[in-house]
Amino acid sequence: MNNDDRELLNPETMLSIPLKKTDPVELYLPLRKLVASKYSESHAQKVESVLETLNKCRRDMVERRGGLSLPMQRDCLIHYFRCLSMVEPLFTSISSDADSILFVWYDAFNPDHQDGVSSQRSAIQLEKAAVVFNLGAICSQIAASCDRTTALGRHLAMEAFKVAANFFLQLWKVFAKDVVSATLDLTPLFAQFLRHLFSAQASELELREQLNNNDAGDALQQHRCALAFRSVYKRYRRAYELMRTDSAARKHVDSFDQTWVTHVYQKVKFFEAEARQRHSSILPESEQPDVFSRVKSCALDHDAECVTEILVRRICRLSRRSKLGPSQVYVDLILSEYSPFKIMKDGKLVAYPWDMPPPYPTNSAILSSLMSSSSSSSYSDILAFLPLKKSEPLNLYESLRNYFVLKYSESVAKRVEGLLQTLHKLRIEMLRDDLSLPFRRDCLILYFKCLCMIEPFFPMNASPNPPIFVWYNAINPQQHSSQHNIHLEKASVLFNLGALCTHIALSCDQGTIQGYRLAIDALNNAAHWFDQLSVFESLNASGTIDLSEPYIDRVVEQFSGLKLKFCGLQPCGSSLPGYLALTYFPRTSELLAYDPSDVTEQFLLGYCKAHYLLERVCEAPCLDLLSEVSPVKIEDGNLVANATLKAPNSALENMSLQETTLQ
Known part of the structure; x- marks a missing residue:
């Protein structure tokens, strides 16, 4: 490969796009x-x-954009999109005599208000399409701003370009088709071009990772690289073909930056030549493996930057395997201390400002109305076998920090110190018996995510004093297991998450729609955690009997019966007065009952749809680590404990709701 070829593979030559601008609107x-x-x-x-x-987010999007960091702009756009989806049904009701709402958006590539092109429509489709465009654009800018000379920077850039491509895929397939006479950058063909462009750039960065870790003597590695070159070539070629097909778009891009067309064309020619050259490296079908793994992390004995990369990759892997369905967001809307939207007493919806750090205050009134001892008494026999597991206290911070110092260096330990502090704090909090059910659930979820991040460093053979996890049998506290095995810790946390969600479900009053929904969603949530325990951790835990596969199978079997009894109490759309309308989520094959005469129900339906789009399609957890409201944050390649974690202490001190005692 000559120097010109290497320059084309340089990730510094990546394209990003500007954001669309808009006029203020009340x-x-x-x-x-x-x-x-x-x-x-x-x-x-x-x-x-x-x-x-909603109004504040749009004002911030217009007035504060220049003073916000790229991740904060992304947070604002995501929060605004959720609010926008919640109010969308209202726009179908706007009559001619109502106060007009006029959205004005300018072309991202030609934003001059005097000579540019504007699109003015009193339709929310334009607003949503423009916001989705800007979400893709801001992710492309985040990717372009990453330090792609490091493995962590390349990984963040790769994920950000993938998310940008996903947003433009949604713009192409869903949002742009409903926008008539819009600006050129919102046409379906142009959105399709941007989707393929950013997908190609993400693939190029992934290919660079493969080349950095490539073993010239490994036939399988050569095979993967040959396939990757061909894939990148096809993506760039598709983007270039779309640009050529749409002459107006090509002229449009030329007016923005005349090097774009040349740049994409050079990428096509380079990867085409490389793909042909490496074609002979592709293995015969009989020798190809059944499954190709993704780009692997660096070796564990590498430098500090690599250690951070390993930790970040683990959180991405966890997210890909443990997505929750849209119906289960109801648990967070009522219970989670970290949800930006909360359902309060009498169905009131509270939306916290996008830049207000969690945790948010919990209103105990609705929880007390949802928790009913009579609703759980008939199932007390089922609940009796699911108490939470107990554990001995453990100073994780000291043992883990000492390990990183001994295995790597003091500088490496400093780079991950924030994560270790957060991990230690969350373990202390999750063992507190005086926590409310919602806060304990939040602590367990955050702690489990942190455990997944540090898992690659276990067993800690280089440490003279590795942490010892001690957990007691939930059914027979006389039995316990004491191990260095992190899978015992993870399995026990998953067990407690499942048991805790069952407690929540059994405490709900199914006489109300909110209590019924919360119970069903909590049961779905519990099923998710037990499934994670059974599939990923039980075989590796080898701990107490309650974590064994036969025992978990019995739990799931009785749990399924419990869910059927709950569903039998309140079948969707029949025994709940007024809740006769149903909407269908094709991804999960679930029906959500809602009351079309209740505006809060309309808002909740919009929120579920937005949650489905953002969580299932368009977000990457590693980008959340750049957010101002993330408990653990990436700053200059370091993992630091964010200031938001100071808030739970004050929340706990003022919390009046205590864990419900079930008889």
């Missing part, structure tokens, strides 16, 4: 009037917090 007053006139004043009061946050 949303709160006309939407509140609309809710009050269509529903009632009481309905307007229930959702005014969402309307206020």
Whole structure:
């Protein structure tokens, strides 16, 4: 490969796009009037917090954009998109005599207000399409701003380009088709071009990782590289063909930056030549492996930057295997201390500002109304075998930090110190018996994520004093297991998450729609955690009997019967007055019952759809580590404990809701 070829593989030559600009618009007053006139004043009061946050997010998007970091701009856009999805049904009700809402968006590649092209429509489809475009654009800018000379920077850039491509895929398939006479950058063909461009750039970075770790003597590695070159070539070729097909788009791009077309064309020619040259390295079908693994992390005995990369990759792997369905967001909307949207007393929806750090205060009134001892008494025999597991205290921070110092260096330990502090703090919090069910669940989930990040460093053979995890049998506390095995810790946390969600479900009053939904979602949530325990951890844990596969199978069997009894109490759309409308989620084959005459129900339905899009399709957990509201954050390649973790202590001190005792 000559120097010119190497230059083409240089990740510094990556393209990103500007954000679309818009004019200010007042949303709160006309939407509140609309809710009050269509529903009632009481309905307007229930959702005014969402309307206020919607207005604030759009104002921040217009006025504060220049003063915000790229991750903060992404956070603002995501929060605004959720709010926008919640109010979307209102726009179908806007009459000619109502206060007009006029959205004005300018072309991203020609934003000059005097000579540029604007699109003015009083339709929310334009607003959502423009926000999705900007989410893709901001992710492309995050990718381009990463230090791609490091493995961690390349990984973040690769994930950000993939997310950008996913947003433009959604723009192409879903949002752009409903926008008539919009600016050129919102046409389906142009969105398709941007999707293939950013997908090609992500693939190129992934290929670079393969080349860095390539063993010239390994036939399988050569085979993978040959396939990767061919894949990257096809993606760049598709992007270039789309640009040539759309002459207006090509002229448009040329007016923005005349080097774009040349750049993409050079990429096509380079990867085409490389793919042909490496074609002979492709193994015969009989010698090809059944499954190709993704790019692997660096070796564990590498430098500090590699250690951070390993930790970040683990959180991405966890996310890919443990996605929750859209129906289970109801648990977070009511219970989670970290949810930006909360359902309060009498169905009131509260939306916290996107830049307000978690945890958010919990209103115990709705929880007390949902928790009913009579609803759980008939199932007390089923619950009796699912108490939470107990564990001995453990100073994880000291043992893990000493390991990183001995195995690597003091500088490596400093780079991951924030994660170790967070890990230690969360383990202490999750063992507290005085926590409310919601807060304990949050601590367990965050702690499990941190455990997955450090798992590659176990067993800690280089440490003279590795941590010893001690867990007691949930059914027979006289039995315990004491091991260095991190899978015992992970399995025990998953067991407690499943048991805790079952407690929540059994504590709910199914006489109300919210109590019923919360119970069903909590049971779905519990099934998810037990499934994770059974599939990924039980065989490796080799701990107490309650973690064994036969015992888990019995739990799941009885648990399934419990879920059927709950579903039998309140079948969707039949025994709940007014809840006759159903919407279908094709990805999970689930029906969500809602009341079309209740504006909060309409908002919740919109939130579920937005959650489905963002969580299932368009977000990467490693990008969340750049967020200002992430408990663990990446700063200059280091993993630091974010200031938001200081908040739980004050929340705990002021918390009046204690864990429900079930008889």
